[in-house]
Amino acid sequence: MISSMKVLSRALPLSTRGRPVSDYVRKIRTLDHWAQSDSSLSLEFQVGRFALMVDRRPLVALNNDKRLMNLRILEYAEMKRKLADYGLSVDMASSALLDAVENSTGDYTAVFGSSLRTAEMPDDSPISIDKLRSQLAATLGGSFVDLRRAMLTLESDRDRSLLAKMHSLTRWSRIYRRCPKCASALRMRASKTAAACMSCDRVYYPTYAPVAICVVSNRENTHALLIRHQGTVNTVYTAIAGFANMGESLEETVRREVAEEVGIECDSVEQLNMSQSWPIPQGSLMCAFRAVADSRQKIEMCADELDAARWFSREDVALAYENTIRDPQLIFAPRSDEVQQELKYIPPQGAIAHRIIKHWLDEKSS
Amino acid sequence: MISSMKVLSRALPLSTRGRPVSDYVRKIRTLDHWAQSDSSLSLEFQVGRFALMVDRRPLVALNNDKRLMNLRILEYAEMKRKLADYGLSVDMASSALLDAVENSTGDYTAVFGSSLRTAEMPDDSPISIDKLRSQLAATLGGSFVDLRRAMLTLESDRDRSLLAKMHSLTRWSRIYRRCPKCASALRMRASKTAAACMSCDRVYYPTYAPVAICVVSNRENTHALLIRHQGTVNTVYTAIAGFANMGESLEETVRREVAEEVGIECDSVEQLNMSQSWPIPQGSLMCAFRAVADSRQKIEMCADELDAARWFSREDVALAYENTIRDPQLIFAPRSDEVQQELKYIPPQGAIAHRIIKHWLDEKSS
Numbered sequence: 073m074i075s076s077m078k079v080l081s082r083a084l085p086l087s088t089r090g091r092p093v094s095d096y097v098r099k100i101r102t103l104d105h106w107a108q109s110d111s112s113l114s115l116e117f118q119v120g121r122f123a124l125m126v127d128r129r130p131l132v133a134l135n136n137d138k139r140l141m142n143l144r145i146l147e148y149a150e151m152k153r154k155l156a157d158y159g160l161s162v163d164m165a166s167s168a169l170l171d172a173v174e175n176s177t178g179d180y181t182a183v184f185g186s187s188l189r190t191a192e193m194p195d196d197s198p199i200s201i202d203k204l205r206s207q208l209a210a211t212l213g214g215s216f217v218d219l220r221r222a223m224l225t226l227e228s229d230r231d232r233s234l235l236a237k238m239h240s241l242t243r244w245s246r247i248y249r250r251c252p253k254c255a256s257a258l259r260m261r262a263s264k265t266a267a268a269c270m271s272c273d274r275v276y277y278p279t280y281a282p283v284a285i286c287v288v289s290n291r292e293n294t295h296a297l298l299i300r301h302q303g304t305v306n307t308v309y310t311a312i313a314g315f316a317n318m319g320e321s322l323e324e325t326v327r328r329e330v331a332e333e334v335g336i337e338c339d340s341v342e343q344l345n346m347s348q349s350w351p352i353p354q355g356s357l358m359c360a361f362r363a364v365a366d367s368r369q370k371i372e373m374c375a376d377e378l379d380a381a382r383w384f385s386r387e388d389v390a391l392a393y394e395n396t397i398r399d400p401q402l403i404f405a406p407r408s409d410e411v412q413q414e415l416k417y418i419p420p421q422g423a424i425a426h427r428i429i430k431h432w433l434d435e436k437s438s
Numbered sequence: 439m440i441s442s443m444k445v446l447s448r449a450l451p452l453s454t455r456g457r458p459v460s461d462y463v464r465k466i467r468t469l470d471h472w473a474q475s476d477s478s479l480s481l482e483f484q485v486g487r488f489a490l491m492v493d494r495r496p497l498v499a500l501n502n503d504k505r506l507m508n509l510r511i512l513e514y515a516e517m518k519r520k521l522a523d524y525g526l527s528v529d530m531a532s533s534a535l536l537d538a539v540e541n542s543t544g545d546y547t548a549v550f551g552s553s554l555r556t557a558e559m560p561d562d563s564p565i566s567i568d569k570l571r572s573q574l575a576a577t578l579g580g581s582f583v584d585l586r587r588a589m590l591t592l593e594s595d596r597d598r599s600l601l602a603k604m605h606s607l608t609r610w611s612r613i614y615r616r617c618p619k620c621a622s623a624l625r626m627r628a629s630k631t632a633a634a635c636m637s638c639d640r641v642y643y644p645t646y647a648p649v650a651i652c653v654v655s656n657r658e659n660t661h662a663l664l665i666r667h668q669g670t671v672n673t674v675y676t677a678i679a680g681f682a683n684m685g686e687s688l689e690e691t692v693r694r695e696v697a698e699e700v701g702i703e704c705d706s707v708e709q710l711n712m713s714q715s716w717p718i719p720q721g722s723l724m725c726a727f728r729a730v731a732d733s734r735q736k737i738e739m740c741a742d743e744l745d746a747a748r749w750f751s752r753e754d755v756a757l758a759y760e761n762t763i764r765d766p767q768l769i770f771a772p773r774s775d776e777v778q779q780e781l782k783y784i785p786p787q788g789a790i791a792h793r794i795i796k797h798w799l800d801e802k803s804s
Contacts, residue, residue: 093701093738100697170685237685244684247640248618255616265683274613278684282648282723317631318610318644318721319536319603322713331466335459345709347688355684357648359725372459 095174102180103172110262116182117164121173122146123238125187126160126205129216130235132226139400140227143234144214145183151212155188158208162186168241169263170234185238220352224422225400232422233349240355241265244278252276280349283356284325285313285424287432288338290367296389296432297365298415299333299373300380307406307416309384309392310425313358326361334381335372338365344431348424358424362432384415390433392418396426461540468546469538476628482548483530487539488512489604491553492526492571495582496601498592505766506593509600510580511549520577521554524570528552534607535629536600551604586718590788591766598788599715606721607631610644618642646715649722650691651679651790653798654704656733662755662798663731664781665699665739666746673772673782675750675758676791679724692727700747701738704731710797714790724790728798750781756799758784762792 093101106113123143124131132141155161171183193201209215219239226232241264248258248267256271268275288297288311298309314329316322323341330338346360373381384392392415396402400420419425459467472479489509490497498507521527537549559567575581585605592598607630614624614633622637634641654663654677664675680695682688689707696704712726739747750758758781762768766786785791 093697094703094735096693096703097697097701097738100694101701104698233685233687233690240684246619250616250618250621252614252616252618252624252642253612255621258618276618277645277647277681279643279645280648280682280684281643282646315643316646316723318606318646319599319715320723321599321715322723322725323711324599327462328466331459331463332470335463335467337460337462343709343711343713345689347709349685349687357682357686357688359688369460372463 099172099174099180103169106169106172106182107263107265108261113169113182113262114164117167117184118148120148120182120184122148122151122162122167123170123183123185123234124151124162124212125185125219125238125242126208126216127190127201128187128219128239129205130219130222130238131209131212131214132217132222133214135227140225141217141222142227143222143231144212146212154208154211157211158190158204160188160190160208162188164262165260166242167264168238168245169265170237183234185234185242187238187242221401223351224420226422229348236349236351236355239351240280240349241278243351243354248276278355280355280357282316282322282325283313283350283358284316284322284329284361285311285358285428286326286330286338286341286361286363287311287428288330288336288363288365289432290383291364293364293435295367295383295385296429297334297336297367297371297381297383298389298418298429299378299382300412302377302379304379305402305405305407305417306379306409306412307414308402308419309380309382309415309417310419310423311428313425315356322359322361326363330363330365333374333377335374336365336369338363340364344428346424346427346431350424360424360428360431362428380413382413382415386433388415389418389429392416393430393433396420465538465540465546469535472535472538472548473629473631474627479535479548479628480530483533483550484514486514486548486550488514488517488528488533489536489549489551489600490517490528490578491551491585491604491608492574492582493556493567494553494585494605495571496585496588496604497575497578497580498583498588499580501593506591507583507588508593509588509597510578512578517578520574523577524556524574526554526556526574528554530628531626532608533630534604534611535631536603549600551600551608553604553608587767589717590786592788595714602715602717602721605717606646606715607644609717609720614642644721646721646723648682648688648691649679649716649724650682650688650695650727651677651724651794652692652696652704652707652727652729653677653794654696654702654729654731655798656749657730659730659801661733661749661751662795663700663702663733663737663747663749664755664784664795665744665748666778668743668745670745671768671771671773671783672745672775672778673780674768674785675746675748675781675783676785676789677794679791681722688725688727692729696729696731699740699743701740702731702735704729706730710794712790712793712797716790726790726794726797728794746779748779748781752799754781755784755795758782759796759799762786 131144167184167186172180175181245264251269258267260267316325341363344360348358350356497510533550533552538546541547611630617635624633626633682691707729710726716722
């Protein structure tokens with residue numbers, strides 16, 4: 073384990089002599105070096121590549137059939153020039169280290185994520201902030217879209233992971249300015265991977281909160297228990313999820329969350345081989361589970377969190393899955409209050425909930 | 439998912455009418471209510487039961503054959519009286535909510551964990567602090583032992599989970615006194631499950647860091663790659679582990695940590711159905727994995743972290759496992775520098791590393 077307390081002072085462990093390690097190992101060790109050495113990373117900034125968020129909205133380009141999207145990645149010089157036309161600029165303080173990509177010389181180029189904010193427009197401005205952002209996006213060859221929408225409909229998992237990292241790290245670095253223990257200033261690492269107190273020397277790391285998410289089926293495995301959160305589209309149901317409490321195993325998290333949210337006791341909790349980073353409401357690590365419950369138990373829903381919790385048949389879930397595949401942006405999801413008990417959609421493919429529901433659909437009934 | 443931002447204001451979701459929920463659900467909802475209502479929890483304090491740490495050392499009692507131990511759980515009144523004889527006292531500020539146990543009236547009694555510190559003894563005191571703690575422990579019917587030793591040799595997983603929770607939450611609550619964003623005072627919840635800024639209203643939760651821990655085998659599945667950390671006993675080898683970085687899936691954490699620590703590229707990363715809370719260096723959620731690597735790759739060890747990294751045969755690992763079962767406190771583990779390349783022990787049964795190494799031993803070679 074990389075000792076969490078030693079990391080700031082750790083030197084680059086890469087031996088450059090002897091048999092070369094694999095490209096993957098070389099990349100990982102390069103990233104580790106950059107993450108810890110502010111001076112090395114600063115040399116990469118002006119030759120780096122950039123993902124961009126403006127006002128929490130990532131810059132994306134729609135793919136060919138316009139159903140899914142990709143993160144738009146920019147070169148430093150071009151991005152700088154175009155942002156300057158709009159009075160914006162990127163610097164290391166607003167950027168986090170995201171990745172490394174091999175370049176034509178066989179070396180690595182750093183990928184940064186920069187999160188900028190536009191200034192408020194004066195009331196008598198002839199142009200709206202939305203219009204301004206649209207113009208900027210067009211100049212940069214893309215669009216700024218809602219963060220959640222991007223997470224749900226980015227085409228590749230790599231882009232999703234970069235976006236989760238970009239939003240979570242830049243958000244964390246804006247919050248962690250003072251030592252929670254002694255209130256002295258924190259010195260933030262350029263990569264945004266740690267912050268050290270300038271007075272008491274404590275080191276803080278980005279808070280990555282583990283979450284368990286679970287499809288609960290009945291014993292016969294013919295039905296799944298799905299829920300709808302308050303404030304979500306009326307006919308879109310998803311799996312039960314919740315943050316791990318300190319001291320719990322993830323299996324205990326599943327059992328507790330199911331009890332808290334729907335008043336049901338479940339068992340046979342089984343971890344699936346899937347996890348995913350998610351940036352909303354803040355950096356979370358979603359870990360996928362399956363469980364079983366006796367469906368004769370009465371559902372006692374936590375009414376402060378949920379609008380609905382119901383058992384749905386495999387056939388109903390399969391139809392909702394098909395609808396979601398055809399219409400991943402949920403544009404045609406029925407929204408009226410009359411249909412709110414009906415299941416018509418599940419979350420789009422970018423959500424781990426989609427994958428574990430699909431996983432359940434692929435299981436056989438017992 | 440319990441929305442992390444709403445939790446402080448959430449009312450008790452428990453419906454007391456209708457068909458009663460199961461005992462487990464009732465317990466979970468009672469705990470949830472206490473976790474969020476300081477006034478309700480304060481009513482439980484003087485009728486609660488208590489686990490105790492003094493100077494970071496938990497109070498335990500050895501079991502009958504003296505090889506394993508149990509947390510000593512105390513009644514409030516007796517504990518208060520005995521602590522007072524030593525000039526110590528417990529209060530809500532030094533205590534965290536750990537659990538609920540059903541009592542004789544069919545209701546629930548809260549279990550707290552209190553973490554106290556003894557004062558420094560004056561230089562000319564006729565009694566040492568160790569002696570004083572021993573006397574106090576004897577009065578309380580147990581011993582104060584090293585935190586890691588207790589985690590490794592507590593008999594039950596429930597005790598281990600309570601101890602991890604007690605140490606992690608009381609430690610966190612001592613650190614989070616000021617808002618990292620605005621430096622105003624934080625109002626800590628009595629349960630120690632959240633702290634809210636009194637000025638900017640941000641809410642902070644105990645930081646529970648996900649860690650991946652992995653046994654890497656060769657393709658033939660005849661050998662496992664085990665490591666020895668700096669500062670640990672010379673002949674005790676363990677599995678590779680490390681904190682998840684923001685944006686990673688746990689599978690990516692495994693691949694990165696193995697590359698960083700030993701310079702090896704692994705694949706076939708598979709999550710095992712095991713996770714465990716661990717309080718050192720701070721609240722961590724250990725998630726178990728298996729992976730495979732080509733053993734012809736050269737090991738390039740991260741010398742700042744590790745003293746050794748080697749492939750060991752199934753037979754050697756089995757012998758080390760047997761030694762550890764016979765001597766779970768590693769009392770007879772060889773410690774001299776001459777034997778430091780030899781594998782004689784693995785971590786004791788309380789560590790998830792022990793369980794995943796045992797899991798590997800139970801697999802068949804391919």
